[in-house]
Amino acid sequence: xxxxxxxxRVKKSRVQPxxxxxxxxxxxxxxxxxxxxxxxxxxxxxxxxxxTPAEVHEAFSRFRNANPEPKGxxxxxxxxxxLVAVVLSAQATDAGVNRATRALFAVADTPQKMLAxxxxxxxxxxxxxxxxxxxxxxxxxxxxxxxxxxxGEVPRTRAEIESLPGAGRKTANVVLNMAYGEHTMAVxxxxxxxxxxxxxxxxxxxxxxxLALEKVIPSEFMLHAHHWLILHGRYTCLAxxxxxxxxxxxxxxxxxxKTV
Ligand code: SF4
Numbered sequence: 001x002x003x004x005x006x007x008x009r010v011k012k013s014r015v016q017p018x019x020x021x022x023x024x025x026x027x028x029x030x031x032x033x034x035x036x037x038x039x040x041x042x043x044x045x046x047x048x049x050x051x052t053p054a055e056v057h058e059a060f061s062r063f064r065n066a067n068p069e070p071k072g073x074x075x076x077x078x079x080x081x082x083l084v085a086v087v088l089s090a091q092a093t094d095a096g097v098n099r100a101t102r103a104l105f106a107v108a109d110t111p112q113k114m115l116a117x118x119x120x121x122x123x124x125x126x127x128x129x130x131x132x133x134x135x136x137x138x139x140x141x142x143x144x145x146x147x148x149x150x151x152g153e154v155p156r157t158r159a160e161i162e163s164l165p166g167a168g169r170k171t172a173n174v175v176l177n178m179a180y181g182e183h184t185m186a187v188x189x190x191x192x193x194x195x196x197x198x199x200x201x202x203x204x205x206x207x208x209x210x211l212a213l214e215k216v217i218p219s220e221f222m223l224h225a226h227h228w229l230i231l232h233g234r235y236t237c238l239a240x241x242x243x244x245x246x247x248x249x250x251x252x253x254x255x256x257x258k259t260v
Contacts (some may be wrong), residue, residue: 011243023125027098047202048202048254048255048256049197049254050199051199051200051216051252051254053216053218055216056200056216056217056250056252057218058252059200059223059241059248059249059252060079060217060218060225060228062248062249063221063224063228063232063248063249064221064224064228066248067228067231069224070224070227070228070231071227072094072174072178072227072230073094073095073098073227074086074089074094074097074098075098075101075102075105076101076105077105077109078109078110078179079153079154079175079179079180080107080109080110080111080146080153080154081101081105082154082174082175082179082200083142083154083161083164083167083175083179084101084105084139084142085097085101085219086170086171086174087131087135087138087139087142087166087167087171088101088126088135088139088168090131090135090166090201091130091131092129092130092131096128097129097131098194099128100125100126100127100128100129101125101126103125104122104125104126108122110148110152111142111143111144111146111147111152111153112143112152114139114140114143115140115144118140118246119136119137119140122136122139122140123136134166135166137164137165138165138166139228141165141166142164142165142166142167142206145163145164145165148163152200154175154179156176156180158172158173158176158184161175161176166202169206169207169210170206172184172185173185173186173187173210174186174226177226181223183214183219183222184225184228185210185213185217185222185224185226186205186210187206187209187210187213188206188230189233189239190229190230190232190233190234190237191209191226191230192206192209192227193233193235193237193239194229194232194233195207195209195212195213195229197242197253197255198237198249198252198253198254198255198256199253199255200212200213200216200254201213201215202218204255211227213225220243232248232249236248242255242258242259244258244259244260245259247260
């Protein structure tokens with residue numbers, strides 16, 4: 001009888017389930033390593049120290065002093081042509097888009113004129129741009145939607161712009177910023193690189209970098225911050241060979257591989 005009671009108590013309480021992994025505490029206490037212990041994984045380099053508000057202010061003050069009114073490089077005539085240019089610029093250079101749109105916008109600078117031009121002719125104008133067949137479809141579809149649902153105007157909210165064929169979050173941010181003066185942050189490849197490399201706004205994807213930049217950049221700089229960062233990435237903080245020696249913010253940058 002006594003044996004039966006003892007067996008029940010043991011089963012309910014202290015007995016640990018069998019596990020392939022030894023308990024953490026036990027491993028820490030153990031003096032030696034097991035023979036088949038895995039090799040230690042190389043340590044990641046430590047996270048850079050976040051920028052202080054004073055440093056962020058200093059960096060953007062320098063960008064502003066150097067270029068008080070930065071401009072985007074996509075040529076356009078109005079919010080509609082800006083929207084079309086941004087849609088065409090996906091995986092293409094601004095210069096390449098401009099070469100095609102100069103002639104296109106001379107004949108079609110409104111959704112109505114674009115529909116009148118038609119998809120076949122539009123394809124001819126933009127055939128030097130990558131993915132032009134799909135982009136032509138999207139431009140015609142978004143033009144039809146602008147007329148049907150927005151009175152032929154480019155809408156002013158992110159959700160409405162994102163509802164247009166071919167337009168995503170980055171497109172909405174560019175249009176809201178450049179056409180309507182909103183404090184949005186469009187993250188392209190350059191802004192993504194600069195945000196991460198400098199340590200100003202680290203993130204694993206464009207949305208994380210966008211939100212991090214919005215958090216740290218003071219409102220007084222937000223109207224132009226997107227352009228300053230793009231231009232910085234395009235002409236100074238180049239992907240392969242950043243020009244750290246002439247960089248305006250090289251003393252603030254956290255990149256361990258900077259060359260100054
Ligand atoms: S110091 Fe070099 S890596 Fe850092 S932002 Fe300037 S150009 Fe880029």
